[in-house]
Amino acid sequence: MLIKLPKASDSLESEVTPQSSYFSRRSLLGGSVGLLAAGALPRWARAGEASRYAEVDPSSPPAWFTAKLADTRWQAMTVPGEAITPFKDASHYNNFYEFGTDKGDPAANAGSLKTEPWTVVVDGEVGKPGRYSLEDFIKPYGLQERIYRMRCVEAWSMVIPWLGFPVSELLKQVEPTSKAKYVRFETLQDPQSMPGQRSSFGLIDWPYVEGLRLDEAMNPLAILAVGMYGRELPNQNGAPLRLVVPWKYGFKGGKSIVRISLTEEQPKTSWQQIAPTEYGFYANVNPTVDHPRWTQARERRLPSGLFSPNVRDTLMFNGYADEVASLYQGMDLRKNY
Amino acid sequence: MRFKLLRGAVFVLIASLPLWWVYQAWLFALGPDPGKVLVDRLGLGTLILLMVSLGMTPMQRLTGWPFWIIVRRQLGLWCFAYVVLHLAAYLFFILGLDWQQLGEELRRRPYIIVGTVGFVGLLMLAATSNRYSQKRLGARWRKLHKLSYVVLGLGLLHFLWIVRADLKEWTAYGLVATVLLLLRLPAIARRIPRLITKKPLSATKG
Numbered sequence: 001m002l003i004k005l006p007k008a009s010d011s012l013e014s015e016v017t018p019q020s021s022y023f024s025r026r027s028l029l030g031g032s033v034g035l036l037a038a039g040a041l042p043r044w045a046r047a048g049e050a051s052r053y054a055e056v057d058p059s060s061p062p063a064w065f066t067a068k069l070a071d072t073r074w075q076a077m078t079v080p081g082e083a084i085t086p087f088k089d090a091s092h093y094n095n096f097y098e099f100g101t102d103k104g105d106p107a108a109n110a111g112s113l114k115t116e117p118w119t120v121v122v123d124g125e126v127g128k129p130g131r132y133s134l135e136d137f138i139k140p141y142g143l144q145e146r147i148y149r150m151r152c153v154e155a156w157s158m159v160i161p162w163l164g165f166p167v168s169e170l171l172k173q174v175e176p177t178s179k180a181k182y183v184r185f186e187t188l189q190d191p192q193s194m195p196g197q198r199s200s201f202g203l204i205d206w207p208y209v210e211g212l213r214l215d216e217a218m219n220p221l222a223i224l225a226v227g228m229y230g231r232e233l234p235n236q237n238g239a240p241l242r243l244v245v246p247w248k249y250g251f252k253g254g255k256s257i258v259r260i261s262l263t264e265e266q267p268k269t270s271w272q273q274i275a276p277t278e279y280g281f282y283a284n285v286n287p288t289v290d291h292p293r294w295t296q297a298r299e300r301r302l303p304s305g306l307f308s309p310n311v312r313d314t315l316m317f318n319g320y321a322d323e324v325a326s327l328y329q330g331m332d333l334r335k336n337y
Numbered sequence: 338m339r340f341k342l343l344r345g346a347v348f349v350l351i352a353s354l355p356l357w358w359v360y361q362a363w364l365f366a367l368g369p370d371p372g373k374v375l376v377d378r379l380g381l382g383t384l385i386l387l388m389v390s391l392g393m394t395p396m397q398r399l400t401g402w403p404f405w406i407i408v409r410r411q412l413g414l415w416c417f418a419y420v421v422l423h424l425a426a427y428l429f430f431i432l433g434l435d436w437q438q439l440g441e442e443l444r445r446r447p448y449i450i451v452g453t454v455g456f457v458g459l460l461m462l463a464a465t466s467n468r469y470s471q472k473r474l475g476a477r478w479r480k481l482h483k484l485s486y487v488v489l490g491l492g493l494l495h496f497l498w499i500v501r502a503d504l505k506e507w508t509a510y511g512l513v514a515t516v517l518l519l520l521r522l523p524a525i526a527r528r529i530p531r532l533i534t535k536k537p538l539s540a541t542k543g
Binding site for chain 2: 085086089092093097101103104156196199200201202203204274290292293294295297298300302303304305306309311
């Protein structure tokens with residue numbers, strides 16, 4: 001007998017959008033009346049599906065992005081019982097050291113990042129290496145909305161609705177060779193548009209590099225995101241293409257990716273190179289293994305109010321243990337932090 | 338005492354900063370994690386006030402103006418007030434008043450330990466800042482208050498261990514602190530030129 005046990009992260013049937021409202025949404029958008037009306041609306045109101053979320057900044061998405069939205073699987077994954085972080089917070093409280101070390105720096109400085117045209121290189125141990133414009137790179141994949149917890153290694157967290165596609169779909173396309181053991185993600189290096197890369201007191205050896213073991217990258221939870229909150233990614237959140245690995249600390253999610261390489265050797269990731277005793281290659285969210293300088297047992301869920309700090313317990317693998325714990329069977333997570 | 342108005346202005350300025358920050362936090366102008374911002378600003382405020390109070394003696398030597406020495410005690414006490422607020426904000430916003438966790442942090446985190454030692458130092462200085470202690474301790478008072486140099490070093494170390502990826506800001510504070518401490522070496526202190534030579538040196542210089 002086949003018994004299917006629901007995973008903690010599975011959506012309940014009751015949470016599924018009724019088909020009628022799903023289709024009526026499309027018929028409204030697709031209908032000629034809707035199109036005519038849309039023409040009369042200001043630009044921001046036409047910007048895809050941003051109106052799904054309150055107070056999302058107006059944006060001007062590239063045409064390929066808007067086209068993808070029509071077939072997006074909304075709420076493919078949710079975080080039941082936890083509120084989504086307001087867009088303003090998710091887009092104005094960022095670690096993106098290429099644009100400065102203060103949380104507000106990326107939002108203030110990332111306007112200089114030019115995301116069009118954008119080229120992504122796939123190379124290394126793959127059968128089909130290539131160099132793509134972002135539009136061509138994305139073409140084979142349908143977008144899904146994945147609402148994930150995001151736990152920063154600094155002990156704060158958010159809940160963010162991403163738009164993206166599983167890394168595994170990309171890997172199947174590019175055909176890793178038998179030698180491929182790791183995936184390396186490289187962020188743009190452009191001191192001209194990235195003031196943080198111009199600092200002579202910086203400790204990071206640019207470009208920023210992150211990586212996953214191949215089986216981690218193949219896990220269905222790992223996605224490459226091109227949008228959030230129903231719109232394209234704001235520059236400060238890693239536009240136009242970033243990695244999201246919800247069971248790992250946020251710094252594992254490389255932003256503004258220009259190169260994806262399959263490698264035989266474990267990539268030398270940026271934080272591990274600066275402080276190997278503080279940041280490991282795995283960086284799985286783990287409340288029982290502390291950062292040398294602070295505890296990881298608890299986190300501040302943002303927004304955290306002034307008079308009622310929103311402090312909560314951190315979950316093993318950030319609450320995704322059912323899906324990913326098997327990846328680390330037999331490994332000492334105290335050593336492989 | 339003299340300079341009533343000036344001292345009042347210093348008082349109002351330094352007292353109003355934390356109030357302004359809390360008001361900003363209340364308006365959500367400090368972003369989604371206002372507690373952390375308050376902790377950081379109060380900590381940096383402590384360090385700056387400590388350096389400013391250590392700058393008073395050299396300023397007095399340079400200008401001969403007695404105000405620098407007269408306002409010095411107030412600045413030192415403000416430095417202590419800021420560190421108390423810094424600590425309170427840390428306990429409330431970062432630890433969520435989890436006392437057991439505080440025990441853990443005190444045992445295991447070097448930057449917390451260094452910060453705590455610095456705090457105890459400032460506490461001792463604040464507790465002995467009154468006239469009564471000055472009289473009672475006599476010559477030992479001056480020696481005890483050289484502790485502020487040690488506290489400055491501890492504060493910078495505490496700060497350094499929080500830096501994650503860019504040392505620019507820390508380096509700036511470190512440079513100013515180095516200059517302040519160098520100015521205290523007798524060989525250098527003797528050579529501080531008097532720019533304005535009107536009044537004799539104040540008797541309370543130290």
